[in-house]
Amino acid sequence: MHPRLTSFLVKLLLTGIGYYILLLLLEDFLLLSVLLPITGPVVAVFFILSWIRSAYHQSSTEQKNFWIFIGIGMAVYMISNSIWIINIMITGGYEYPLICFILWLISYILFLAATVYKIKVIETSISTGPYLFNIYVFMVIAIAISIHYLFEPVVFFAHDSLLLTIITILYQIVYLCLMFALTNLYYLNVYSCEKNSILFYLGGIFLQIIVQLMHVVVKMNELNSFLPFIDSLWLFSLLLIGGSAKFINLDQKLSDKNRVNTLFSKETYFPYIGALLLLILVTESYDWELNSLSLGISIVFIMIIVRQIIILNHNKKLVREYQHLAYHDSLTLLKNRTSFKKESQKILKKAEAENFSVAVLLMDLDRFKNINDTFGHYAGDLVLKEAAARLKQVLIPKYEIYRIGGDEFIILISDATELESRHVAESILSAFTQPFQLEQYEITITPSIGISSYSNNVVTEDLLLKHADAAMYQAKVLGKNRYYFFDENLNDMLMRRMQLEIDLEKSIAENQLFLVYQPIHCLDTGKRRGLEALLRWKHPTLGLISPAEFIPIAEDTGQIHAIGEWVMRTACAEIKQLQENGMTGSLIAVNVSSKQMEEGFVTIVKEIVEETGLDPTCLELEITESMMQNVDTSMQIIHGLHELGVKIAIDDFGTGYSSFYLLRDLPIDTIKIDKAFIDEIDNEKSLLIVKTMIDIGLNLDLRVVSEGIEHEWQLEALKELDCDLGQGYLFDKPMPIDEWIKK
Numbered sequence: 001m002h003p004r005l006t007s008f009l010v011k012l013l014l015t016g017i018g019y020y021i022l023l024l025l026l027e028d029f030l031l032l033s034v035l036l037p038i039t040g041p042v043v044a045v046f047f048i049l050s051w052i053r054s055a056y057h058q059s060s061t062e063q064k065n066f067w068i069f070i071g072i073g074m075a076v077y078m079i080s081n082s083i084w085i086i087n088i089m090i091t092g093g094y095e096y097p098l099i100c101f102i103l104w105l106i107s108y109i110l111f112l113a114a115t116v117y118k119i120k121v122i123e124t125s126i127s128t129g130p131y132l133f134n135i136y137v138f139m140v141i142a143i144a145i146s147i148h149y150l151f152e153p154v155v156f157f158a159h160d161s162l163l164l165t166i167i168t169i170l171y172q173i174v175y176l177c178l179m180f181a182l183t184n185l186y187y188l189n190v191y192s193c194e195k196n197s198i199l200f201y202l203g204g205i206f207l208q209i210i211v212q213l214m215h216v217v218v219k220m221n222e223l224n225s226f227l228p229f230i231d232s233l234w235l236f237s238l239l240l241i242g243g244s245a246k247f248i249n250l251d252q253k254l255s256d257k258n259r260v261n262t263l264f265s266k267e268t269y270f271p272y273i274g275a276l277l278l279l280i281l282v283t284e285s286y287d288w289e290l291n292s293l294s295l296g297i298s299i300v301f302i303m304i305i306v307r308q309i310i311i312l313n314h315n316k317k318l319v320r321e322y323q324h325l326a327y328h329d330s331l332t333l334l335k336n337r338t339s340f341k342k343e344s345q346k347i348l349k350k351a352e353a354e355n356f357s358v359a360v361l362l363m364d365l366d367r368f369k370n371i372n373d374t375f376g377h378y379a380g381d382l383v384l385k386e387a388a389a390r391l392k393q394v395l396i397p398k399y400e401i402y403r404i405g406g407d408e409f410i411i412l413i414s415d416a417t418e419l420e421s422r423h424v425a426e427s428i429l430s431a432f433t434q435p436f437q438l439e440q441y442e443i444t445i446t447p448s449i450g451i452s453s454y455s456n457n458v459v460t461e462d463l464l465l466k467h468a469d470a471a472m473y474q475a476k477v478l479g480k481n482r483y484y485f486f487d488e489n490l491n492d493m494l495m496r497r498m499q500l501e502i503d504l505e506k507s508i509a510e511n512q513l514f515l516v517y518q519p520i521h522c523l524d525t526g527k528r529r530g531l532e533a534l535l536r537w538k539h540p541t542l543g544l545i546s547p548a549e550f551i552p553i554a555e556d557t558g559q560i561h562a563i564g565e566w567v568m569r570t571a572c573a574e575i576k577q578l579q580e581n582g583m584t585g586s587l588i589a590v591n592v593s594s595k596q597m598e599e600g601f602v603t604i605v606k607e608i609v610e611e612t613g614l615d616p617t618c619l620e621l622e623i624t625e626s627m628m629q630n631v632d633t634s635m636q637i638i639h640g641l642h643e644l645g646v647k648i649a650i651d652d653f654g655t656g657y658s659s660f661y662l663l664r665d666l667p668i669d670t671i672k673i674d675k676a677f678i679d680e681i682d683n684e685k686s687l688l689i690v691k692t693m694i695d696i697g698l699n700l701d702l703r704v705v706s707e708g709i710e711h712e713w714q715l716e717a718l719k720e721l722d723c724d725l726g727q728g729y730l731f732d733k734p735m736p737i738d739e740w741i742k743k
Helices: 003-025 030-058 061-091 098-123 129-158 162-191 195-221 224-246 256-285 292-327 337-354 368-375 377-394 418-431 461-477 488-504 547-557 560-580 601-612 625-629 631-644 659-665 675-679 684-699 712-720 737-742
Strands: 358-365 400-405 408-414 436-438 441-443 447-453 483-485 513-522 528-539 543-545 587-591 619-624 647-653 670-673 703-706
Touching (some): 030 061, 098 195, 129 256, 195 224, 337 408, 368 377, 447 461, 461 488, 488 528, 488 547, 513 560, 513 587, 543 547, 547 560, 560 601, 601 619, 625 647
Parallel strands (some): 528 587, 619 647
Antiparallel strands (some): 358 408
16 A cells, blocks of 8 residues: 555544544533534535645546545535534534535435446447346345335334425435445456555545444444544545545556456455345344244355355466466567556656656577477477577566567566666576587577667657667667667668658659669670669659669558669650660669569560560560579579570679579579679689689570679680670669660
8 A cells, every 4th residue: 555545544534543532522512512513514625625625636638537526515414413503503403404404315326427427438449247136135235234224214204294205215225325335346346546545535435324324223223422423433434535636646557467467356255245144134133033944044055155256266377377368478488568568557657757767679590490490399499499499598576587489588677777788688698609509400599689768758568669679670780799779870770761761652653763773785896785774763862772772662661663664664665765766785684672572563564565565575674693582483483484485694793692593593694794793893712613614604504694894804804714794883873764765
């Protein structure tokens, strides 16, 4: 319990005890002993109304009506007591007038309205099914007891007056309705964000009803010595209701775990305790005279209740197990993504309120996919278990560890400094230096770690995780087996990438993309043999964007399909235009992304050449060796393209892992030697490598194109090696189609 709540309750208890003592001391003074129990609540309500006014201004719009009902109810109660005091002073009689009796009834009706309104506010977002049965059982018990024990008080206080009888019956109806509403609100309170405030309110109203019934019993049996105690409880109940207005800002929602436990504890005991109480009262009503049948049914009834409680406890255990599964990873037994989301939200709110930093370390196992592909998923699961064990071994309990999916783990650090985050990351890297034992093999598996912190002006757990993911990706780019802090530079890169990703979607529609063409020349004769189409993007605000920057974005987002199709259609149409203008040697080379090499690609190419009227033999598609990772699909597509008459070139030849395999099994027409080899051709080893690639091409009757020729000495060296074709700035810079037509 919050210290302020504890302090307030202690003050209320001391006030109630002091009030009780004062009433005892004034018992011999008739007027004072009558006035004090009436004026005490009036003074209390005066303070309570100020608390309610403050709560009204602090509450949300939908909660304000609740405090309006309570405030008016308290005001009506204060008016009723004030009228009673005035009546005593004027008439000298101590009995309350009928108007007071009616006003008290109105105040209870207002309290009932407040309770019902609060129920409706909470009920709008939850299901009431789990506890309605318990409420119905409770109300059946309450109604049965009320009818049996309160009918006589109705007759006792009516004094043969029809109006009093009606009002008294209305009291009983309002009490029963209040009991039903209070029980309902008590169950719903677990879902409320004003839990402690509602508990004060429930306790105050419930105590008032009990005190009212006690007052009836005392009056009926003339037990006037108990009146000071009852009056003290009455004052205490009013202050409890007022206390509900003082602490609305202290309340927080329960966690799901506490919510489940609370609901189950109520379900387990409330209806059955009530049923046992009803059984005892029934037995008492027969003066405890039991025959064998009534004794037997009582025993069976108790046995059924015991059995039901056992079943509910078993269900409670099952729900806890399901809850654990919902918030934990079944493989590693670490907390899962759902846990991270909930707990990080709570920690970030606390960090914002208390001004401390929160760090998230996102760890990914490098080349984990290779483990699954090589050794199988069972081995991959063993690696994940061992990785989780190592994390738990090197990290102290302060650090929360989560597995959020696949081979990704999160470490959440509260009140973290950069030095502490760095130390944790280094400890993790150190823990993974020892190889993993898989069957008879020892495999070294390294992690890459991205670190983001709340101090980077991050306001949500999603953004915090996104920044950590960007930092982890950067760690992989830098060579893996390392950690990287998310910083402003990386943030700028991330924001630029996001902007490019958004703007790229409308680049085709707004004619921001265009093609330039670089010629491919015969090195011996200098004649032009064809053109390579190169994609360019002129951003309206950022200017020219490098293809090396926006093509990976297009591939990641899937926009490469639309862009690639546009490039091929535009290139075919424009090269057809060149042919119609009399340009010879106008074979067009178009780069193809690996993402485009999917089922249906051959159909797209066929439609484009038919639509543009270009001879398929004038179209050459450049693929990279990395495309052949999906061998079956790629081979089928390449053979389909070859049947159309389209030529196939291997771009960046020599940089992949399957070059010779491609040359052996696929209908390749051209190999293009990467610029990196041409740049170093003055180096003896590079020269030998280039010579070997040219010889391979010549021996297999393939065209060989050297890329990136920029100097005369490179051209002369390639001529000596009998290279067929070349391209580069030495011949011409890439130009738009209009300039080629003019030229």
